[in-house]
Amino acid sequence: MTTITFVLFPGVTQLDFTGPAQVLSRLPAATPVIAARSLDPVMTDCGFEIVPTATFQDAPRADILCVPGGHGVTGALAHAPTIEFIARQAAQARWITSVCTGAFLLGRAGLLAGKRATTHWAYAHLLPLVGAVHEQARVVEDGNTITAGGVTSGIDFALTLVAREAGREVAEQIQLGLEYDPAPPFDAGSPAAAGAERTRSVKERVYDAAAARMAAALKAGQ
Template identity: 65%
Template sequence: MNIVFVLFDNVTQLDFAGPVQFLSRLPGATTYIASTDGKAVSTDCGFAIVPNTSFADCPQADIICVPGGHGVREAIANTAIVEFVREQAKAADWITSVCTGSFILGAAGLLNGKRATTHWAYTQLLPLFGATHEEARVVRDGNLVTAGGVTSGIDFALELMALAKGEDVARSIQLALEYDPAPPFDGGHPSRTARPLVEGLKARVYDKAAADMEAAICATLAAT
């Protein structure tokens, strides 16, 4: 089983690091971390990730996963990235994304008519790619699996492992990696967070970020 992660500059590292830590432990799996030229990509945490393949040398994926991050705005306009995802998806068993990586799937024409999710601050943009937002941490529509923001990538990985290799395998890996979340606060989603906190964060960060993402999506769609 070939698992391919598609990376680009200014990726959110946990969008990638969470799922790859879990999925790489699937029995019989080989993990390929691909960037356009195989060279290091920057993350939003101030360090780089070194892939182990380029798009040209990457084999066909059984599972393709696209993480998100602020770099998505540039990635959806990058023909090499979008074409690589589109071509890989044609023969992949599972087409997946974490957070705003869903918009790269959208740019590749893979969300049209599908149910999907993304980070809560950007869900209103999914219809731009013909998708219907479903309120869930992980959404499966056929062989398309999209996860919400950042940490939901771990939940997505466990669900996908259960689908691919059975629940016992997924449970064993969950135990091995001691994924037993017990956060100190109840409020990782707007529906469970005090409204002033939600509105404050949106005003400081996500109103502009979502507007910038929308502008990038519209520009990409206009160019196609």
């Protein structure tokens, strides 16, 4: 039996969690655990709630630890029980993983020092604040640590991890079952594809202030 523990916090980006969960829950003999501060529903960035299945106090030992991201990461960085839970679970996990800005929670728990890692493109310049070396890729593996880029990269990371755990054939069967065959209507899913002007506009409108808040939260814990 493989216990896959997802860490939730208020303001989590739901696809950071649900994308990998959809894939990893199909891993043979998988048991997903959704851990949070309490069993109260956790509000996502989409305006709906997810109900945890365990608390930080009673969650079982994780074989695979997955930490999603979201704007709520800045608050979670200052919540000692969340960071302590991540560190405690990571000490025994086979795989330590994150999606998007969840990388900074791994970093705050001391799990990215000297490691190659990735995160959402708008926050990648902050990875050195947690001792990580940024590698520009959707999925970055360094030992038993796997970090994924922004949001949808979590599906790619999960399939990568399934292949590591159960083999490529199983991963490809899951991919087929989910009909994960991306063919987006627009070619604007990365800064390189979107172009400098569009990237600048999105950064200024959405991410510059958010990245500044993240930087402040990271520096406050140093």
